Amino acid sequence: MPFDKEKALEMCNRFSDNTLMLTLEIVYTDAGEGFLEAKMPVNSRVHQPMGLLHGGATVALAESVGSAASLLFVNPELQEVRGIEISANHLRSKREGVVTGTARIVHKGRSLHLWEVKVTDEEGRLISLCKITNMVLPKKR
Incomplete structure (x- = not known):
């Protein structure tokens, strides 16, 4: 199919x-064979105290899309599906705009x-590189 x-x-x-x-206002925006994309706005709702995108919010985006x-x-x-492991390397900061996972x-x-999730800014610059492992289980009825 x-x-x-x-x-x-x-x-x-x-x-x-x-x-x-x-x-977090995450919206799924594109999909295809072997990939899925979601966007999340960067604003005060996802900032850490220094006014930057919180690493936890970035990981939440990565885990959500993965x-x-x-x-x-x-x-x-x-x-x-259950996420059983996630790792993230945060490479660039962001104060406002939109990130795409x-x-x-x-x-x-x-x-x-096993998924690789790249979180990028509007210019395609890499913000974070994440890896998520998911377990597939029979659904409990």
Whole structure:
């Protein structure tokens, strides 16, 4: 079955209702075979005390897009995704604007997915480089 970008984005954004993603204003904006993209505004809601993008907010974006990307490879009626490990290297600071998290699949196994998530600014400069490992589990009924 061919990949349906609009259906994938609708599902990811619908799953964000009443969650941290809604609080951080994370919106899924692009998807394709093996990748998912989301954007998050940088403003005082995601700043640390020095007025810079908080590393935790950046990691929340990375984990959100990496976990949602795994959902695109499973049947959400039968399977669930759990992030089991995430790491981040913060390379550049940001005070305002928008950051984009793009998750690309590195390894797609039956029970583990490994994603690389690049968080970039509007000019494509790398803000953070993250790695997330997700476990695929049978859905508990």
